[in-house]
Amino acid sequence: MGIAPIIVRGFWVVALLLALPKGYAGEPAPAAGQITSPPSRIVATVYGAAGEVAGSLSVLDTGSARWMIDCGAFAPEREVEKEKRPEPAAQQSTLLPVDGRSIAAVFITHAHTDHVGRLPLLVEGGFGGPLYLTDATAELLPLMLRMQVRYDEGRPRSWTWSKQAYERARTGQRPVTVHWHAGCPYRNAIAQKNLESARLSFNELAARFERQDQAAQVTPCRRCTDEEVASIVALCRRVGYGKPTEVAPGVSVTLRDAGHIPGSASVLFEVRVADKKRRVLFSGDVGNDLSPLFAGPQPAPDVDAVFIEATYGPTFRDPSVRDERAQFRRSVAEVVGGGGVAWIAVFALDRTQKILHELHLAQQEGMLSRRVPIYCTSSTALEITGIYRQHRHDAWFRDLPARDPSAWSPEGLRKSAGLPKNLPYPSLLLTTSGMLDNGWSRMLLSRLASEKSTTIFLVGYQDPASPGGMLMRAVGLLREGTRDQASSIRPAAVLPS
Numbered sequence: 001m002g003i004a005p006i007i008v009r010g011f012w013v014v015a016l017l018l019a020l021p022k023g024y025a026g027e028p029a030p031a032a033g034q035i036t037s038p039p040s041r042i043v044a045t046v047y048g049a050a051g052e053v054a055g056s057l058s059v060l061d062t063g064s065a066r067w068m069i070d071c072g073a074f075a076p077e078r079e080v081e082k083e084k085r086p087e088p089a090a091q092q093s094t095l096l097p098v099d100g101r102s103i104a105a106v107f108i109t110h111a112h113t114d115h116v117g118r119l120p121l122l123v124e125g126g127f128g129g130p131l132y133l134t135d136a137t138a139e140l141l142p143l144m145l146r147m148q149v150r151y152d153e154g155r156p157r158s159w160t161w162s163k164q165a166y167e168r169a170r171t172g173q174r175p176v177t178v179h180w181h182a183g184c185p186y187r188n189a190i191a192q193k194n195l196e197s198a199r200l201s202f203n204e205l206a207a208r209f210e211r212q213d214q215a216a217q218v219t220p221c222r223r224c225t226d227e228e229v230a231s232i233v234a235l236c237r238r239v240g241y242g243k244p245t246e247v248a249p250g251v252s253v254t255l256r257d258a259g260h261i262p263g264s265a266s267v268l269f270e271v272r273v274a275d276k277k278r279r280v281l282f283s284g285d286v287g288n289d290l291s292p293l294f295a296g297p298q299p300a301p302d303v304d305a306v307f308i309e310a311t312y313g314p315t316f317r318d319p320s321v322r323d324e325r326a327q328f329r330r331s332v333a334e335v336v337g338g339g340g341v342a343w344i345a346v347f348a349l350d351r352t353q354k355i356l357h358e359l360h361l362a363q364q365e366g367m368l369s370r371r372v373p374i375y376c377t378s379s380t381a382l383e384i385t386g387i388y389r390q391h392r393h394d395a396w397f398r399d400l401p402a403r404d405p406s407a408w409s410p411e412g413l414r415k416s417a418g419l420p421k422n423l424p425y426p427s428l429l430l431t432t433s434g435m436l437d438n439g440w441s442r443m444l445l446s447r448l449a450s451e452k453s454t455t456i457f458l459v460g461y462q463d464p465a466s467p468g469g470m471l472m473r474a475v476g477l478l479r480e481g482t483r484d485q486a487s488s489i490r491p492a493a494v495l496p497s
C-alpha cells in the first residue's frame, strides 16, 4: 500500500520521494555484525509506494550503513498504469532501484506481496541478510514467496534444461522442466553435454520454445522454487514486538504492532548522530479499529519523523462498515438461497480469512445453509488460514470471535485445486485474484458469465484500472472482448478493508 512522508519535527531528515527505476550502485555493505563506525547522518529515500499503492521499498542511510524497509512487488501490469510509468509494472517488479550488496539488513513490515515480492531479486542481486521480521511474518513469508517465485513470469532468470527432455517434449510426451536455481539437485544432475541454457524471462522462454516447435511445452521446476524460497528464509531473523534490537553501533530498531494482518509491524529506528538520538518510524500498512478480528494498531510513539501508509488517506472510514459486512452476508445468502453461484474475489493473505469468517458468521446467524459447498481454489490461502488459527491467541486479535478455532472454518469448505469441473448450483467460490487480474480469472469470467446466476463479489481494494475496477464501473473487460458478458454479471457488495 502507498505511503506519504510526514515530517513531524524539523527538517533534519532528508526525505527523497523518488521512484528511481534502476541504476543505483552503492558501496558493498559490511556484514551487519561488522559495522563499527557510528551513524553520521539520517537520509531516507522512498523508492516505491509513493504516489501509488504497490512496490513498497524505502532505504534509510545512516552513513555507517544502508537499511532497507520492505522490498515489495508492483501490482500486475495494467493498461492505464503503462502510460503513467516509465516501465510497465510487470517489468518494474523485475528491477531494483538499489544494489542488494549495498544493504546491511532488511526490515519487513508484513508478508503482503507489495511489501516482500522483490526479495528474490534482492537476494539474487547479492543481498546476504539478515532479514528482520516478526514470528508470524516469518511463517507467512515462505507461502507468499512461493507464489511470487512460481508465478513471476516476467523476471529474467538463467534457465537450464536437458536436451533429451526437450526432444521428448517435442514429441508431445510431457513438458520440458526448466531450472534456474543453483541449489536444485535435478538441475545439477543433468550431464554437461546434455545441457542447454538461456537467460530470459519465463514468458520469453515459453515463446521461444513455441516458435521452435509448437508441441514443446515448458514448465518451471518446483524444486527450484523451493530452493529459492529456502535460500531467502535462511536469512530471516525473528524479533518480537517491542524489543529494541541493536543492529549496529548507534542504530537500534523496534518492531511495533501495526494491527494490519498477523505479524504486521511498524519499524521504529532510533539513531544516535553526534550524541543526539533521533527516532524515525516507518508505519508499514496500518490497521484500523473497525476490523471484526484485529484489535487495531499500537498507538504511534513520540518520533521525529514518520513515513506513513496513506492508501485510504482521504477516505473517512466510518463505523457503518459493520453494516456493510452484514449487508455482504445477506447478499451472499440471497444469491445461494436463490440457487446461484456467489463468486468472491479474494487475496490469499487476509482477505480470504476475513471472508471465511463472514461466511462462518452467516452460518451461525442461520442465514446461510451449512450444506452449500464453499470452494477455495488456492491451497496457499488455506495454508495461511491454518497460520491464522495457530496464532488465534496472539495479542493482535480481538478476544472474540478470533479465539474460536472455527472462526475461519465455515462448514462445507472444500479445497479444490482449480475450478471444479461441474460447479454445483448453489455454491460459493473463492478465487485468489482479488482484482480479477490474472489470466485464470479472466477465463473464469468468460465461463461463468455465460451462466445466468453468477454474482461476483469484489471485496478488496480495486485499482480503477484493474479488471475488477473496470467491472465496478460497469465498463467490463474491454481488452478481453467480454464486455457484453461482463455486463450481464452483477457486481455485488464491496466490502472495504
Ligand SMILES: [Zn+2]
Residues within 6 Å of the ligand: 001, 110, 112, 260, 285
Ligand atoms: Zn498490506
Ligand SMILES: [Zn+2]
Residues within 6 Å of the ligand: 178, 179, 180, 181, 184, 185, 186, 187, 221, 222, 223, 224
Ligand atoms: Zn530445478
